[in-house]
Amino acid sequence: MRIEDLMEPLIVAGVRLGVVCAGIRYPNRRDLVVVELAAGTQAAAVFTRNAFCAAPVTVARAHLAAANPRYLLINTGNANAGTGRQGLIDAEASCRALAEQTDRQPEEVLPFSTGVIGEPLPLSRLVAGLPSALAALRPDGWADAAAGIMTTDTRSKSASRRLTLAGREVTVTGIAKGAGMIRPDMATMLAFVATDAAVDPVLLQQILVEAVAGSFNAITVDGDTSTNDACLLLATGQSGASVPPVGDDHSCFTTAVGEVCVELAQAIIRDGEGATKFITVLVEGGQDVAECRQVAYTIAHSPLIKTAFFACDPNWGRILAAVGRSGLDDLDLERVTIHLDEIGIVRNGGRAPDYTEEQGQSVMARPEITIRVGLGRGEAVARIWTTDLSFDYVRINAEYRT
Amino acid sequence: MRIEDLMEPLIVAGVRLGVVCAGIRYPNRRDLVVVELAAGTQAAAVFTRNAFCAAPVTVARAHLAAANPRYLLINTGNANAGTGRQGLIDAEASCRALAEQTDRQPEEVLPFSTGVIGEPLPLSRLVAGLPSALAALRPDGWADAAAGIMTTDTRSKSASRRLTLAGREVTVTGIAKGAGMIRPDMATMLAFVATDAAVDPVLLQQILVEAVAGSFNAITVDGDTSTNDACLLLATGQSGASVPPVGDDHSCFTTAVGEVCVELAQAIIRDGEGATKFITVLVEGGQDVAECRQVAYTIAHSPLIKTAFFACDPNWGRILAAVGRSGLDDLDLERVTIHLDEIGIVRNGGRAPDYTEEQGQSVMARPEITIRVGLGRGEAVARIWTTDLSFDYVRINAEYRT
Numbered sequence: 180m181r182i183e184d185l186m187e188p189l190i191v192a193g194v195r196l197g198v199v200c201a202g203i204r205y206p207n208r209r210d211l212v213v214v215e216l217a218a219g220t221q222a223a224a225v226f227t228r229n230a231f232c233a234a235p236v237t238v239a240r241a242h243l244a245a246a247n248p249r250y251l252l253i254n255t256g257n258a259n260a261g262t263g264r265q266g267l268i269d270a271e272a273s274c275r276a277l278a279e280q281t282d283r284q285p286e287e288v289l290p291f292s293t294g295v296i297g298e299p300l301p302l303s304r305l306v307a308g309l310p311s312a313l314a315a316l317r318p319d320g321w322a323d324a325a326a327g328i329m330t331t332d333t334r335s336k337s338a339s340r341r342l343t344l345a346g347r348e349v350t351v352t353g354i355a356k357g358a359g360m361i362r363p364d365m366a367t368m369l370a371f372v373a374t375d376a377a378v379d380p381v382l383l384q385q386i387l388v389e390a391v392a393g394s395f396n397a398i399t400v401d402g403d404t405s406t407n408d409a410c411l412l413l414a415t416g417q418s419g420a421s422v423p424p425v426g427d428d429h430s431c432f433t434t435a436v437g438e439v440c441v442e443l444a445q446a447i448i449r450d451g452e453g454a455t456k457f458i459t460v461l462v463e464g465g466q467d468v469a470e471c472r473q474v475a476y477t478i479a480h481s482p483l484i485k486t487a488f489f490a491c492d493p494n495w496g497r498i499l500a501a502v503g504r505s506g507l508d509d510l511d512l513e514r515v516t517i518h519l520d521e522i523g524i525v526r527n528g529g530r531a532p533d534y535t536e537e538q539g540q541s542v543m544a545r546p547e548i549t550i551r552v553g554l555g556r557g558e559a560v561a562r563i564w565t566t567d568l569s570f571d572y573v574r575i576n577a578e579y580r581t
Numbered sequence: 582m583r584i585e586d587l588m589e590p591l592i593v594a595g596v597r598l599g600v601v602c603a604g605i606r607y608p609n610r611r612d613l614v615v616v617e618l619a620a621g622t623q624a625a626a627v628f629t630r631n632a633f634c635a636a637p638v639t640v641a642r643a644h645l646a647a648a649n650p651r652y653l654l655i656n657t658g659n660a661n662a663g664t665g666r667q668g669l670i671d672a673e674a675s676c677r678a679l680a681e682q683t684d685r686q687p688e689e690v691l692p693f694s695t696g697v698i699g700e701p702l703p704l705s706r707l708v709a710g711l712p713s714a715l716a717a718l719r720p721d722g723w724a725d726a727a728a729g730i731m732t733t734d735t736r737s738k739s740a741s742r743r744l745t746l747a748g749r750e751v752t753v754t755g756i757a758k759g760a761g762m763i764r765p766d767m768a769t770m771l772a773f774v775a776t777d778a779a780v781d782p783v784l785l786q787q788i789l790v791e792a793v794a795g796s797f798n799a800i801t802v803d804g805d806t807s808t809n810d811a812c813l814l815l816a817t818g819q820s821g822a823s824v825p826p827v828g829d830d831h832s833c834f835t836t837a838v839g840e841v842c843v844e845l846a847q848a849i850i851r852d853g854e855g856a857t858k859f860i861t862v863l864v865e866g867g868q869d870v871a872e873c874r875q876v877a878y879t880i881a882h883s884p885l886i887k888t889a890f891f892a893c894d895p896n897w898g899r900i901l902a903a904v905g906r907s908g909l910d911d912l913d914l915e916r917v918t919i920h921l922d923e924i925g926i927v928r929n930g931g932r933a934p935d936y937t938e939e940q941g942q943s944v945m946a947r948p949e950i951t952i953r954v955g956l957g958r959g960e961a962v963a964r965i966w967t968t969d970l971s972f973d974y975v976r977i978n979a980e981y982r983t
Contacts, residue, residue: 496698
């Protein structure tokens with residue numbers, strides 16, 4: 180299996196992207212992205228499980244059930260969430276406007292919005308921006324689109340992999356946005372991954388769900404699941420190569436999709452609001468994955484642990500307290516171990532005898548740190564990624580109106 | 582029913598308190614408190630449910646099962662948590678030292694510790710402080726004891742109520758400490774409430790559990806349940822009045838105990854680390870209390886909501902998103918309502934038509950605000966108290982080693 184990891188987002192045959200400044204919320208800011216998909220493109224999608232899902236999520240779900248998508252219509256600056264019935268009418272109207280200009284059916288357009296919650300969608304400005312977005316469509320528009328979907332993000336996020344399937348070159352490229360309100364319950368706020376391989380739609384959904392479980396569903400900044408999360412996997416089939424349901428080519432393709440999703444998910448954490456540290460929480464030795472994730476998220480959401488990491492303080496007592504309150508039945512404290520990177524700090528329910536504060540300090544100085552917890556009661560493992568909690572997180576969220 | 586609310590902590594016949602600077606962690610800081618209880622005092626207690634409970638919690642539980650307590654031995658500066666076997670040995674040794682100096686059995690001494698986790702208890706300094714703490718015992722030592730148990734607290738916390746039972750005057754006085762690592766799963770870090778009424782021990786435990794449910798178990802600063810939480814209710818019987826198992830006198834007494842616990846619990850929130858706002862989260866119309874509490878804690882732990890309150894930003898979209906992700910099955914969004922104090926902001930799943938940003942701003946300028954959520958699917962109600970999330974929370978927890 181050979182997969183190339185590319186720095187710049189690669190063109191995907193059958194996909195063109197157009198980006199413009201439509202003045203949705205701020206002037207002179209790229210905030211409207213149209214993605215055109217070739218005929219025959221298959222789509223798989225996962226959406227937020229927040230009960231208050233945004234209007235575009237409801238509309239995109241319905242459209243996906245009715246037709247194969249030919250256009251994605253993405254705006255920033257306004258989430259069209261908490262907007263009630265009018266929000267649904269506006270989301271539908273935006274799809275209808277794009278469909279009319281491209282001679283498609285409204286169901287062939289999927290809407291996505293991100294930005295402030297609870298404000299009416301500025302529909303007329305959005306619609307007014309569509310002709311120039313369509314005029315701007317080009318195959319190498321991925322980098323601009325990655326920039327065009329940013330909100331509080333400080334960096335655009337894209338990833339590409341190239342592989343060979345049955346002698347043909349296949350590309351997987353994805354872009355994502357998100358920096359706060361990040362605890363995706365299936366996907367980050369917005370992520371779009373496309374390939375020019377041909378993939379059966381049932382298989383495509385399965386590949387997406389698996390990739391998301393180990394990437395976008397394994398990150399958290401603040402535990403706040405957004406109302407607008409969406410992740411799409413699009414397969415244009417334009418490379419002429421098909422992904423088989425099993426075998427080496429299947430593995431190679433799913434690995435490439437998984438790698439793109441992990442790279443994008445990690446990029447979201449690296450760009451987490453106010454983040455100064457990239458923290459991997461690895462919980463091993465659980466009875467099942469669910470309890471490993473439960474412990475991992477308890478650690479990842481603890482404000483006390485997150486502020487200690489911000490302060491480069493190897494405050495393992497707070498990690499130990501979080502493991503203790505994570506709600507596991509019959510946890511045997513004597514078997515619990517905690518490592519910071521390669522340094523063992525907790526053994527037998529207390530500080531490891533050979534641990535020194537200097538060792539802890541030296542690990543905490545690193546920009547990327549793994550907290551490894553051993554539960555000593557099974558074989559299951561879970562890994563998630565998170566950030567520290569800094570002054571800047573408070574500043575950004577005290578200033579920004581989501 | 583007439584209960585007097587007193588500003589200064591009142592003497593409780595049968596209780597004497599002594600406070601000294603023992604140099605547990607810092608010099609010249611009151612960090613050792615001894616509480617002497619008259620013979621015949623009954624005790625009820627609830628402790629942390631953190632699986633990693635501290636050594637003194639384990640020892641206090643065992644001693645309570647073996648004997649009626651005659652002394653409480655409380656130190657700050659060191660939590661004696663995460664200290665393994667040696668921690669238990671040290672906690673036992675501290676009780677033995679006090680028992681020897683007072684001619685009691687070690688089981689008649691209950692140890693309590695709060696402060697840094699994972700450091701060995703400085704036993705010799707603690708023991709060296711005992712003679713002066715015993716020499717300092719006096720009935721009016723409550724205010725000094727309230728100061729002596731503080732860690733990151735900025736204010737000492739005490740409350741008193743006076744009532745009449747069967748023609749006799751009865752007093753209930755309590756002190757508490759706690760400002761961070763506060764999501765008690767039965768009690769705050771440390772709270773001691775005493776009365777000179779006589780109360781049957783089974784009834785006493787029942788009264789404590791009920792009082793704690795509506796006070797210490799209804800607050801959260803950061804969602805981090807401590808390893809050392811403990812709450813005691815002590816009844817010396819020295820007033821000559823007994824609390825009956827039912828009836829008006831019973832109600833009057835349980836109300837007084839409940840009020841003392843609520844006043845102490847609210848004082849902890851008012852003094853929450855970095856707190857600039859006192860926030861009541863009231864969730865109504867749930868199917869049961871558990872789901873109301875689930876929604877309330879999801880709101881109270883959301884960093885996005887907490888930072889918005891710090892910024893005086895009526896960001897109701899974040900509250901709506903938190904209700905949506907709180908995990909309730911079949912929540913009917915159309916029935917959800919959200920108020921900030923008297924201002925209705927969300928109705929029918931979106932912004933209330935008559936709501937204006939000015940109304941929201943005027944509420945957010947207040948130091949005490951109630952977030953009221955109506956679920957519209959039942960009769961159950963839950964109320965909890967919490968703080969905002971400020972720069973100072975991050976500063977305090979980046980600087981302080983718990």
